[in-house]
Amino acid sequence: MFRYLVRxxxxxxxxxxxxxxxxRDALAGSENIQxxxxxxxxxxxxxxxxxxxxxxxxxxxxxxARNEHPGITGLSHFFEHMMFNGTSKRExxxxxxxxxxxxxxxxxxxxxxxxxxxxxxxxxxxxxNFELExxxxxxxAFVEEVVNSERGVVYSERRxxxxxxxxxxxxxxxxxxxxxxxxxxxxxxxxxxxIENWKMQDLQQYFRTYxxxxxxxxxxxxxxxPDQVFALAEKYFGPISTxxxxxxxRTVEPPQNGQRRLxxxxxxxxxxxxxAFHIPQADHADTAALTLAxxxxxxxxxxxxxxxxxxxxQLAVEVFAFKDEGFDPGLAWIFAMLPPDGDLQRTEQVLxxxxxKMGSEVLLPxxxxxxxxxQMANFWRKLATIDGKADLLGTYEVFYGDxxxxxxxxxxxxxxxxxxxxxxxxxxxxxxxxxxxxLIPEAAEQEEGE
Amino acid sequence: xxRYPFWRRSLAATVLVLxxxxxxxxxxxxxxxxxxxxQLKNGATLVLLEKHDVPLVxxxxxxxxxxxxxxxxxxxxxxxxxxxxxxxxxxxDAKAFAEAVAAVGGVFDVSANLExxxxxxxxxxxxxxxxxSLLADVLRRPHLDQAEFDKLRNRAIQGLAGMKDxxxxxxxxxxxxxxxxxxxxxxxSDTGSEASLARVSHQDAKEYARDNLSPERLLLVIAGDFDAxxxxxxxxxxxxxxxxxxxxxxxxxxxxxxxxxxxxxxxxPGATQTYFWIxxxxxxxxxxxxxxxxxxxxLFGGRFTSMLxxxxxxxxxxxxxxxxxxxxxxxxxxxxxxxxxxxxxTIEAVDLALEQLKGLRTKGLDEAQLRSGKTYRxxxxxxxxxTAKMLAGQLLSLKFYGLDDSNVNDYAxxxxxxxxxxxxxxxxxxxxxxxxxxxxxxxxxxxxxxxLETYGKVTRMSxxxxxxxxxxx
Numbered sequence: 021m022f023r024y025l026v027r028x029x030x031x032x033x034x035x036x037x038x039x040x041x042x043x044r045d046a047l048a049g050s051e052n053i054q055x056x057x058x059x060x061x062x063x064x065x066x067x068x069x070x071x072x073x074x075x076x077x078x079x080x081x082x083x084x085a086r087n088e089h090p091g092i093t094g095l096s097h098f099f100e101h102m103m104f105n106g107t108s109k110r111e112x113x114x115x116x117x118x119x120x121x122x123x124x125x126x127x128x129x130x131x132x133x134x135x136x137x138x139x140x141x142x143x144x145x146x147x148x149n150f151e152l153e154x155x156x157x158x159x160x161a162f163v164e165e166v167v168n169s170e171r172g173v174v175y176s177e178r179r180x181x182x183x184x185x186x187x188x189x190x191x192x193x194x195x196x197x198x199x200x201x202x203x204x205x206x207x208x209x210x211x212x213x214x215i216e217n218w219k220m221q222d223l224q225q226y227f228r229t230y231x232x233x234x235x236x237x238x239x240x241x242x243x244x245x246p247d248q249v250f251a252l253a254e255k256y257f258g259p260i261s262t263x264x265x266x267x268x269x270r271t272v273e274p275p276q277n278g279q280r281r282l283x284x285x286x287x288x289x290x291x292x293x294x295x296a297f298h299i300p301q302a303d304h305a306d307t308a309a310l311t312l313a314x315x316x317x318x319x320x321x322x323x324x325x326x327x328x329x330x331x332x333x334q335l336a337v338e339v340f341a342f343k344d345e346g347f348d349p350g351l352a353w354i355f356a357m358l359p360p361d362g363d364l365q366r367t368e369q370v371l372x373x374x375x376x377k378m379g380s381e382v383l384l385p386x387x388x389x390x391x392x393x394x395q396m397a398n399f400w401r402k403l404a405t406i407d408g409k410a411d412l413l414g415t416y417e418v419f420y421g422d423x424x425x426x427x428x429x430x431x432x433x434x435x436x437x438x439x440x441x442x443x444x445x446x447x448x449x450x451x452x453x454x455x456x457x458x459l460i461p462e463a464a465e466q467e468e469g470e
Numbered sequence: 471x472x473r474y475p476f477w478r479r480s481l482a483a484t485v486l487v488l489x490x491x492x493x494x495x496x497x498x499x500x501x502x503x504x505x506x507x508x509q510l511k512n513g514a515t516l517v518l519l520e521k522h523d524v525p526l527v528x529x530x531x532x533x534x535x536x537x538x539x540x541x542x543x544x545x546x547x548x549x550x551x552x553x554x555x556x557x558x559x560x561x562x563d564a565k566a567f568a569e570a571v572a573a574v575g576g577v578f579d580v581s582a583n584l585e586x587x588x589x590x591x592x593x594x595x596x597x598x599x600x601x602x603s604l605l606a607d608v609l610r611r612p613h614l615d616q617a618e619f620d621k622l623r624n625r626a627i628q629g630l631a632g633m634k635d636x637x638x639x640x641x642x643x644x645x646x647x648x649x650x651x652x653x654x655x656x657x658x659s660d661t662g663s664e665a666s667l668a669r670v671s672h673q674d675a676k677e678y679a680r681d682n683l684s685p686e687r688l689l690l691v692i693a694g695d696f697d698a699x700x701x702x703x704x705x706x707x708x709x710x711x712x713x714x715x716x717x718x719x720x721x722x723x724x725x726x727x728x729x730x731x732x733x734x735x736x737x738x739p740g741a742t743q744t745y746f747w748i749x750x751x752x753x754x755x756x757x758x759x760x761x762x763x764x765x766x767x768x769l770f771g772g773r774f775t776s777m778l779x780x781x782x783x784x785x786x787x788x789x790x791x792x793x794x795x796x797x798x799x800x801x802x803x804x805x806x807x808x809x810x811x812x813x814x815x816t817i818e819a820v821d822l823a824l825e826q827l828k829g830l831r832t833k834g835l836d837e838a839q840l841r842s843g844k845t846y847r848x849x850x851x852x853x854x855x856x857t858a859k860m861l862a863g864q865l866l867s868l869k870f871y872g873l874d875d876s877n878v879n880d881y882a883x884x885x886x887x888x889x890x891x892x893x894x895x896x897x898x899x900x901x902x903x904x905x906x907x908x909x910x911x912x913x914x915x916x917x918x919x920x921x922l923e924t925y926g927k928v929t930r931m932s933x934x935x936x937x938x939x940x941x942x943x
Contacts, residue, residue: 048523071523072500072852113784116775121842123849125773142849172787176811179743180790185636287740289631289934322568331565334621337628359628390573397526397575397594404524404857461635 047403050427053413054246056253060262061234064253065413065423066246069406075146075242076410077139079153080418083230085132086203086269086348092222094210097130098174099226103137104128105166107159112166115152122148132204133346134418140407143243147252154256157231162220171215178209186288186459187355194457197280198296198351202273204344232263237417241410273298273349280455285462290337292459293356293367297448302345302419308432309440310448314341314352315391316383316441317374322390328374329356335367345419352448364458372451379446383438392433399429499882500852502875505865506698513686514709517865518701519693521858525595527694528859529605530866532586534687534719538655540678544670546662548582550622551675551682555580555589557618560607564618570604578604582660584799586870587682592859595695599704606708609688614679619672627667634933638738638745638912641933642808646747646910648938649734650804654725664936681717685709691865694858724801727751730906731926734940737915738933744816744913748823749806750902755798755871761881762888762896767796769843770830770901771807777826782809788819796900800871805900816911816918820925828904834894844885851881 055065084096106112119126124141141149182188192207199205209215229235238257240249276298300306318325318341329336336356344350356367402408417423447453505519540547556578557564571578574597581588589608593601633641644659651657662670688709692701727750757763764772771778771794782792788811797803807827811819835843854860855878868877909925911918912933922928931940 072856074850074853113775113780116784117842120773120775120846123845125846125850140850140853145849169785169787173783173790176743176788176790179812180637180639180810184638184738184741184743187636286635288635290628290635320568320572322565322572327565330625331621334624337625337632357629357632359624360631362628386569386573390569390575393575393594394572395575397577397592400524400526400594401592401857401859404526404859406856407853 047427052246053423055423056250058233058254058258060258060260061232062253062257062260063237063417064250065237065239065417066244066249067239067241067409067413068244068246069241069409070243072406073143073243074406075139075141075143075149075240075244076406077137077141077149077153078239078410078414079137080237080239080414081135081137081230082133082235082418083226083266084130084134085206085208086346087230087266088203088206091214092218092226093206093214094174094208095214095218095222095226096135097208097210098170098215098218099223100128100130100135100137101170101174102162102167102223103156103160105170106161106163107155108161109155109159112161112163115156119149119152124149130208131346132206132208132344132350136414138407146244146248150252150256154260157233157236157257158260160227160231162223164220167218167220167223174209174215175212178212178215182207182209186284186286186290187292187294187357189286190284190292190294190457190459193282193284194294194296194455195351197282197457198276198298198455199273201271202348203269203271204273204346204348204350228263229266233257233260234262235266237414239410239414239417239423241413242406269348276453276455279451281457282455283458283460285460287463288459288461289360291358291362291364291461293358293364293371294457294459295354295371296351296455297450297453298349299343299352299448300349301347303421306444307345308429309436309444310343310352311395312388312391312433312436313378313441313445314343315394316387317341317378318354319391319394324374324378325354325356325371328370329367333366333370335363335370347419360461364460368456375445375449379442379449382442388436388438388441395433396430499848500855501879502855502865503861505693506702507869508702510685510706510709512710512712513714514688514690514712515869516702516705516709517689517691517869518698519691519858519861519865520696520698521693521861522695525695526592526858527595527598527601527692527696528592528857528862529590529601529690529692530859530862531589531605531688531690532583532866532870533589533682533684534586534689534870535682536583536586537658537660538585538720538722539682540655540658541674543666544674545658545666546626547670547674547678548587548682549661550619550626550667550670551614551678552580552582552587553622554614554619554675554679555608555612557622558613558615560603560611562607563613564615567604570600574600576601580608584656584658590859590863598696598701602704602708605690609683609709610712612679612683614672614676616672619675623667623670626661627664630661630664630667634738638741639810641736642745642747642910642912643804643806645734645736645912645938646749646806646908647804649732649910650728650749650751650908651725652728655720655722656725656799656801656803659938663938666937668936680715684715684717685712686714687719689866689869691862691869693862693865722801724754725751727902727906728908730902730908733909733922733926733928734911735915735919735922735928735930736910736912736933737930738912739914739916741912741914742813743810744813744819744911744918745808745810746816746820746823747806747808747910748820748907749804750906750908751802752796752805752900753798754802755800755873757798759892759896760798761884762892763796763798763900764847765840765843765885765888766835766893766896766900767794768847769835769839770794770826773846777830778807778809778823781822781826782811782819786822788812788815788822792823805902813914813917816913817921817924820909824904824907827901830897831901831903834897835890837890840888840890840893844888847885848882
């Protein structure tokens, strides 16, 4: 779902769905969730929860790397940074200084699909937060000097997440190879030459188009009352004008009819195998079965791939399996981290043996129940915090079209049969549907004095 | 991509104890919920806290010992032993144990820490009995199987190679700890090094387990959706017959500051970014001024608008993040600034960080800064106490270091009471002066090596060396 975030942190995929059970009945307080859409199109969803005196604020903007094109790749992410760098009313840095001085903190993230602005503030600072947030959505400043300084920050981020780690380098190349048409091929951080060359007008155009109230959804959970939130939303966000809806992403990735392979050489010690398979978009009927299949394959040390590759054959040191859940068809990923001098060929062979087996034989007794329980427990863990609740509500509203579906997801998992899992595995985890990347270590050049 | 790398959503993980609401919630912040503390006859300490909002039960446990009880030269035995505990215990072999946890969507983690072996987990409330039996098996009936040990050790050594191919943010502190603590046990790393792991035998792991898995060393906190009375009975049954082996935990001396002007350069050929750590030895967990230290460090390098991040990121664009840490274990830990920047701006970024430290020590913090830092800490404090898992972790931390509940319940008040004079005293006492700094760099030696001599005598090693210290040391 969080394409880039998840891809950078394999194995730490945020799991957002539930399984068997009766969440709607059991979910204390969910009957208090309310929503309202302002005249300008901004939808506001509120879940009052007085457990702690704080508020989680998730503002979802439907803009990410899929809305980019060559020349402006990385702009969505860069924009995320620029949203903290001043308005016509406030100097760069004032937003953070004021929020922190009032007991709040914030962050933001960009994926291929969305950009999300997150704040955690004391309930007493709610109105101030509305003022701060509406100011930047209304009056963002575009100052050349600030833009150039922030380019340096983004470069540093790129160096850490891609350029100086071999897994990041491999992931970027496999992703760019898996898509030949769809903009999911662009790295969220952007290609270096684009990071250097965005123009001021690109930024201004982007802001007008995507940061309009009718293209965003605001979720607020915590020590608030819905009526109070709606009144503040009207007061602070109501005056922001609606904009024409952004152009839809029209490009559909054509079917892949044959494996693509690539090699990345890197000054490193350990080889890595990465395989990406095309999968449907988040709201597709296959998603529940695929989520459960991925858990059986790669979640934890009891999973099939871990048991075979790490424990039994000791071909890999670690295995990760994770997938995208976005607006458009994305990728399911499997990473095998090999030991130095590890056998890439044999690892590939064993990996596909396991995938073929799972696509041709029905799951073992207990495996499906295990995957459901993993999802159910993760669901409850998310619901234990105001932050997790805000994240869940926004995810279902934005990617599934209705925040209320969050409460129905247990039923979706309960309805998945072992045959459905086998069927989806057989369709997705095929060689012809895969892009396979090999990270091949190169020895460092001999240095002086050695 | 996250905007900011080190303000983590999980506030519970913060090393320093945090703060309570003051201005924002003048009513007085939060109080720890009621809990029971029980001492079993065999010396184990049990803490039980009921919380019923979601059907989950979490546990957080510490077995006193950790890295500091490793034999010298065997760094890594604590980590290997802790992992081995899950690789077969009671009636279950390694695979069955993993299956039992995953089958119910549970989490069961082990870790080796500086001063304790950690066990933590979370299960659905309906699986509480399973959770207790797994915990009791791990503590009392681990198989410590030779074949599993061999696999774990190989994987640990191989995994370090992978770590070194990754972003070096997590590595620079390991090299730094090894350098500043020298022969003190605090020099050890959580994982061990490739060289030290190769020296650890299966017999070492068995001996380590024998000495460290003992009831009087156990502090176990369970929080969540259960009845405390019934839980107490179950835990007494599960752990009651467990007898002590009587091995003593060592009393460690406090390490003193090391002379400044030492520079370690870890060469990572081809690196386009330099990672740096600048610091020395600081203070311990029992420091009477820890609330003031928390405040000062927040303002110096502990939040987005801190002095360090403002200078190195917000105003200059040199880095994605710059921060400072005050690590406070039982004896003095490290105090340090950390960041990373493009190879060609290494000196510029380091000098800017040094300038901030100098500014902190000469100009101090003004009233407006202190006010802002207090409200920040107070405002976010409750978010570290939201779930059963967080409460279990927080209580474990308090009890492990022998701190009482006032550290939480009075934190808002104590934070509010930090005076400008106290902050100034903390700055000069805790943060080393510019002449007292030790430097660790990971980066492209060919490009930056000579320039670093401006900070002191440069010792070089390669990132592929199998130890965390340079062999010439």
